Amino acid sequence: MPKQLEKKHPLAIRWMHWLNFPLLAMMIWSGLLIYWANAVYSLKLFGNEFFHFFPVGFYDFLGIPFRLAEGMQLHFFFMWLFVGNGVVYVLYTIFSGEWRALVPVPSSFKRATRVALHDAHVVKELPPQGKYNDAQRIAYTLVILMGVGSVVTGLGIYKPTQLAWLTSLLGGYEWARWEHFWLMIGFVLFFVVHVLQVVVAGWANFRSMITGYDIVEAKASEPPAPNPQGELA
Amino acid sequence: MSDDRDIKTDEVRELPREEKWPGGRENTANILDEPRELSDPLDDKTANREMFRRSRRGFLVGGAAALIGIFGWRWMPDETKYKLLRGTLEFNEWVSQNLYSPKRLAPEYTQDHVGQIRVNGMEGMSEGFDPADWKLAVTGLNSGQDLFLTMDDVRALPRTEMTTEFKCIEGWSVVLHWAGVRFSDFIERYPPTNYFSDPRDHFQHRHGLSKYVSMSTPDGGYFVGWDMESILHPQTLLAYELNGQPLTLEHGAPLRIASPLKYGIKQIKRIGRIEFTDDRPKDYWGEQGYDWYSGH
Numbered sequence A: 001m002p003k004q005l006e007k008k009h010p011l012a013i014r015w016m017h018w019l020n021f022p023l024l025a026m027m028i029w030s031g032l033l034i035y036w037a038n039a040v041y042s043l044k045l046f047g048n049e050f051f052h053f054f055p056v057g058f059y060d061f062l063g064i065p066f067r068l069a070e071g072m073q074l075h076f077f078f079m080w081l082f083v084g085n086g087v088v089y090v091l092y093t094i095f096s097g098e099w100r101a102l103v104p105v106p107s108s109f110k111r112a113t114r115v116a117l118h119d120a121h122v123v124k125e126l127p128p129q130g131k132y133n134d135a136q137r138i139a140y141t142l143v144i145l146m147g148v149g150s151v152v153t154g155l156g157i158y159k160p161t162q163l164a165w166l167t168s169l170l171g172g173y174e175w176a177r178w179e180h181f182w183l184m185i186g187f188v189l190f191f192v193v194h195v196l197q198v199v200v201a202g203w204a205n206f207r208s209m210i211t212g213y214d215i216v217e218a219k220a221s222e223p224p225a226p227n228p229q230g231e232l233a
Numbered sequence B: 001m002s003d004d005r006d007i008k009t010d011e012v013r014e015l016p017r018e019e020k021w022p023g024g025r026e027n028t029a030n031i032l033d034e035p036r037e038l039s040d041p042l043d044d045k046t047a048n049r050e051m052f053r054r055s056r057r058g059f060l061v062g063g064a065a066a067l068i069g070i071f072g073w074r075w076m077p078d079e080t081k082y083k084l085l086r087g088t089l090e091f092n093e094w095v096s097q098n099l100y101s102p103k104r105l106a107p108e109y110t111q112d113h114v115g116q117i118r119v120n121g122m123e124g125m126s127e128g129f130d131p132a133d134w135k136l137a138v139t140g141l142n143s144g145q146d147l148f149l150t151m152d153d154v155r156a157l158p159r160t161e162m163t164t165e166f167k168c169i170e171g172w173s174v175v176l177h178w179a180g181v182r183f184s185d186f187i188e189r190y191p192p193t194n195y196f197s198d199p200r201d202h203f204q205h206r207h208g209l210s211k212y213v214s215m216s217t218p219d220g221g222y223f224v225g226w227d228m229e230s231i232l233h234p235q236t237l238l239a240y241e242l243n244g245q246p247l248t249l250e251h252g253a254p255l256r257i258a259s260p261l262k263y264g265i266k267q268i269k270r271i272g273r274i275e276f277t278d279d280r281p282k283d284y285w286g287e288q289g290y291d292w293y294s295g296h
Helices: A011-038 A056-062 A068-096 A108-119 A134-158 A164-169 A173-201 A203-211 B044-075 B078-098 B151-155 B183-189 B202-206
Strands: A003-007 A042-045 A048-052 A213-217 B136-139 B147-149 B160-167 B173-182 B212-216 B223-227 B237-242 B256-258 B273-277
Touching (some): A011 A203, A068 B078, A108 A134, A134 A173, A173 A203, A203 A213, A203 B044, B151 B237, B160 B256, B173 B183, B173 B256, B183 B237
Parallel strands (some): B136 B273
Antiparallel strands (some): A003 A213, A042 A048, B173 B237, B212 B223, B212 B273
16 A cells, blocks of 8 residues: 655744743743742632632642742743744744644634534544644644733733833733733643643654654545656555 | 665655645635645555654654753753843843833822732831931932931922832732832932933933942841832832821831832832942842842
8 A cells, every 4th residue: 555755744843842842831830930929819619719729739749939039030031932932933834834734714613613523522524624623723823822912911010111001901910910820721721632632643643743744545546656767666 | 666765755745736635615724725745655665664764863853852951951050040040131121121211101090999018028127216216328429428318308309199009029919009209309309420410301311320229228138229210210209108198117117119110129118228329239139039120
């Protein structure tokens, strides 16, 4: 059975994808060191708090307490690398045309619902897709917008006088901090779902994010490959 | 067929448009004209060998990069790491100073937003202090003479009130109503070295002005440094009233800094000494790893 190597991920995308992992991890870690000093957020239902961010055991286990100064130093160092990586990624996707594989169109939401139903084993058939399915397109676009949101809310907290217009737009200093926090929770949830999906998708899919290629069955309908040397036929 | 030859899978070709992806217009990839790149058809063995070769290279390079990253950070001497992070704080400040404008103001609030502030630190607030004996020592003045001002001298300067948000570096904030003297008004009355006021020329106005202000409590137990740009901002006050009442001892009586520009750690309570200087002053929390500027 003839095979083909399909190019999945350009080298630049792979580097930026993997680089983003430690960078985002450092932003979240240093953010936790900062958040600990004023840990005020919780999940509430009908006025009852049923989860406080975060339990004392969580802080103690990770050695978070009393590291505010260190947290701020790390946060304001890694922010440059995190933002730089994100900006280059967005520019790259625009100029390379990679955005065509990554953004949703209005009808994507319908197909993304079918993808979700398929993943939940409700329906058997997956809707037709390119490199990514429509749920992935929405998720990967959303996570970039979340990154933009984190930078914007972060700036609103970081320079609330010089960027007072921005902080006001976000609803004020305290709201900006709240938004910044929940975006972080959003990244963590994205990460968890992303890793689970990668595990479910299997080795070849994971490998393609390292090598850039995947092996696919050559389809009979495809035109005969030009093979001037007459080798490898 | 030659086994030793690398397959040029980097030179994958694009399929003709109509064959790219299944599903026609029902597929987002076709709607957005997503390219699809495939190599020439290969037999199993060649395909697997090529994939293995690429995997080995990818995992080796990726693994090496990960190890360099992890151990580079782990084994970086603490001193180097500290310099790197400190240097970045300085760089960040350089960026924000270049974008700084004294015209941009922090929002002011109506009285119904005003809250109460907790006492969060007593560094430099030693026992046995009597505000009646207090004098404010001012050095680094244009006159070359050191001054010892009383509260009456301070109150004689133009009074300014503001309702602004106080932000603690810990992350909490509260709206407070302040009354006091704009630091810029204080400087007009008691000009520092080389300072001359020329309203016709904004840049001349600041020419030669000391770069920093150093302040400390009477016992020297707490001390802060401010950059001149932030201290001249119209919302930086030498405050003597909080929420309509004279400052209490624990909130910094008789005179403290109030400003929405910087975190509370910079808003020194119970000022005993003000010095204008070109050398960056030491700073209590700056010495403990916090950003020296801590604000804007």
